[in-house]
Amino acid sequence: MIRNPIPWPNGAKCAACITFDMDADSLIHIAHPQDGYSRVSAISMLQYGPRVAVPRIVESYRQLGIKQTFFVPGWCIEQYPQAVEAILEGGHELAHHGYLHEHPRELSDEDEAYWLDRSIEVIVKASGKRPRGWRAPLYNFSHRSADLLVSRGFEYDASLMGDDIPYLLECDGGQLVELPSHWGLDDWPQYVQSMDLDYMMPIRAPEQGFAAFAQEFEAAYRHGALWVPVVHPFATGRLARWEVVHRFLEQVLQRGDVWFAPMEEIAAHVRSVVDNGLWSPRVDRLPYYAEPVRVR
Numbered sequence: 001m002i003r004n005p006i007p008w009p010n011g012a013k014c015a016a017c018i019t020f021d022m023d024a025d026s027l028i029h030i031a032h033p034q035d036g037y038s039r040v041s042a043i044s045m046l047q048y049g050p051r052v053a054v055p056r057i058v059e060s061y062r063q064l065g066i067k068q069t070f071f072v073p074g075w076c077i078e079q080y081p082q083a084v085e086a087i088l089e090g091g092h093e094l095a096h097h098g099y100l101h102e103h104p105r106e107l108s109d110e111d112e113a114y115w116l117d118r119s120i121e122v123i124v125k126a127s128g129k130r131p132r133g134w135r136a137p138l139y140n141f142s143h144r145s146a147d148l149l150v151s152r153g154f155e156y157d158a159s160l161m162g163d164d165i166p167y168l169l170e171c172d173g174g175q176l177v178e179l180p181s182h183w184g185l186d187d188w189p190q191y192v193q194s195m196d197l198d199y200m201m202p203i204r205a206p207e208q209g210f211a212a213f214a215q216e217f218e219a220a221y222r223h224g225a226l227w228v229p230v231v232h233p234f235a236t237g238r239l240a241r242w243e244v245v246h247r248f249l250e251q252v253l254q255r256g257d258v259w260f261a262p263m264e265e266i267a268a269h270v271r272s273v274v275d276n277g278l279w280s281p282r283v284d285r286l287p288y289y290a291e292p293v294r295v296r
Contacts, residue, residue, distance in 0.1 A: 001223050002164055002165060002223050002224055002225060004165075004279075004280070004281070004282070005165065005223070005224040006165050006166060006224070006226075006270070006273065006279050006281070007273060007278060007279060008224065008259050008269075009259055009269060010259070011257065012257055012258060012259035013221050013222075013224060013257045013258065014217075014220045014221045014223075014224055014225055014226070014227060014258055014259070015226050015227070015258075015259045015260075015261065015266050015269075016217070016220070016226075016227040016228075016252075016258055016259065016260050016261075017068055017069055017179075017227075017228055017260065017261060017262060017263050017266060018068050018228075018229050018231060018245075019068070019069050019070070019071060019095075019135070019158065019181075019228055019229065019230055019231070019263065020054075020057065020068070020069075020070045020071070020231055020232065020233055020236075020237075021070075021071045021072075021097055021135065021230060021231070021232050022049055022050060022054060022070055022071070022072045022073075022076055022080075022083065022097075022232070022233050023046070023049070023073060023076065023097070023101050023137075023232060023234075024046050024047060024049050024050050024073075024076045024079065024080060024233075024234070025042075025043045025046040025047055026073045026075050026076055026100050026101040027046060027101055027197060028042050028043055028046060028196060028197070029075075029100060030100050030101045030102060031196075031197060031198070032196070039196050041196075042194060042196035042197070045194065045234060046234050047234075048233070048234045048237070048238070049083075049232065049233030049234035049237060050076065050079075050080035050082075050083035050233065051080070051083070052237070053233035053234060053236075053237025053238065053242070054070075054083040054086055054087065054233050054237070055083070055086055056237060056239075056242055057233065057237055057242065058086045058087060058089075058090045058092070060242070060245075060246045060249070061090055061092070062090060064246075064249055064250065064253060065253075066249070066253070066260040067090070067091045067092050067093070067260075067261065067262050067265075068092055068093070068260070068262055069092065069093040069095050069133070069262045069263040069264070070087050070092055070093065070094060070095065071095045071096065071097035071133075071134075071135045071158070072084065072087075072094060072095070072097055073097045073098050073099055073100060073101050073119065073137070074096075074098070074099040074100075074115075074118060074119030074121075074122035074123065075099055075100045077094075077119075077122050077123065077126050078122060081126070084126055088126070088127055092262065093132070093133070093262035093263060093264050094123055094126065094127050094131065095131050095132070095133040095134065095135065095158075095263065095264075096116070096119055096120065096123060096131040096133065096134040096135070096154075097119075097134070097135050097137060098115060098116075098119060098136070098137040099115045099118050099119045099122075100115075101137040101138075102115055102137060103136075103137055103138055103140040104116075104136050104137070104140050104141065104142040104144070104145055105136075105140040105141070105142040106140070107142070109144060112142060112144055112145070112148060113148055116134075116148055116149075116152065117152070120152065130152075130153060131154065132154060132155040132156065132263075132264040132267065133154065133155065133156045133157070133158055133179075133263050133264055133267065134149055134154055134156075134157055134158070134159070135157070135158040135159050135230075136157075136159040139159050139160075139161070140159075141157070141159040141160060143286070143287035145157070145159075146169050146171035146173070146176060146286045146287075147171045147172055147173045149176055150171060150173035150174040150175070150176060151173050154176060155176070155177060155264065155267045155268070155271070156176055156177040156178070156179050156263060156264070156266075156267035156270075157169060157176050157177075157178050157179070158178075158179045158180075158181065158228065158263060160178050160180050161180050161181065161182040161183070162178070162180055162284065163178075163180050163282065164180075164220070164223070164225040164226065165180075165224070165225055165226050165281075166178060166179055166180070166226060166266070166267070166270045166281060167180070167281050167282040167283065167284060168274075168281050168282070168283045168284070169283075169284055169286050170283050170284065170285050170286065171285075171286045171287075175283075177267040177270045177271060178284070179226060179228060179263055179266060179267060179270075180226070180228070181228040181229070181230050184212060184216060185212075185213060185216055185227075185228060185229045185230055186229075186230045186231070187209070187229070187230070187231040187232055187235045187236045188201070188232070188235070189201050190203075190204045190209035190210075190212065190235075191203060191204065191209055191235040191236065191238075191241065192232075192235050206238075206240045206241040206243070206244045207244050209241065210241065210244045210245060210248065213229050214248060217252070221258065226266070228263075
């Protein structure tokens with residue numbers, strides 16, 4: 001079903017990375033700049049992520065012996081240093097996710113570059129190295145984003161939804177590896193209900209909500225795809241939900257032929273097999289359109 005499967009390391013049947021977007025209460029402050037500070041209940045719900053869920057998740061990963069990726073806005077890195085310290089001490093990747101979860105597509109050229117650079121500085125200060133990867137807040141990759149990322153030395157993006165396996169993004173400045181996901185692998189439709197965030201979905205029971213992720217994994221396993229859930233500590237990191245995920249990971253790891261790795265390692269593998277002539281990926285030229293599409 002995948003016409004051009006990528007060879008994964010050591011004969012693995014698929015590659016997997018559970019990516020956590022640790023947005024915390026940046027979501028409230030960007031959505032409600034005038035009165036977000038006063039929405040105490042919503043803030044408490046979102047602070048559950050860095051304060052309770054992240055230590056739980058990192059401990060699970062330690063027990064399971066895997067390293068994964070956390071996309072964290074720069075403001076959240078500054079606001080929740082203990083959570084970030086736990087992520088880094090666990091050997092996990094700290095990747096770029098904006099500064100205050102601002103939406104790049106809604107920014108001016110200058111502002112998109114400014115917030116990108118500001119968060120790079122925050123990540124370097126926290127981790128000692130520049131970020132390799134980026135996910136646009138709310139997937140809002142702009143027509144400028146690829147060139148900005150390439151010019152700042154990023155290796156990969158994780159915002160787009162154009163395939164089941166990695167592919168390349170080409171722009172005027174060069175190329176990026178795209179590590180795609182899709183809304184069916186996002187936990188907001190399964191677990192998030194918040195009037196303050198204007199998002200009211202029917203909340204699924206933990207096993208029912210995670211069933212969508214598990215079924216996507218089994219398809220990836222059968223066909224050699226890339227499995228990249230886009231989840232959030234305040235949602236999937238809740239006690240009963242994470243218990244389901246932990247149990248699932250234990251079972252999958254027992255198979256011995258699934259490659260769990262941080263996104264930066266997956267991107268590096270893609271570059272390696274391409275550079276060594278072992279695989280030829282699809283290449284998308286960006287932006288897809290230079291101007292609005294008008295029909296008469």
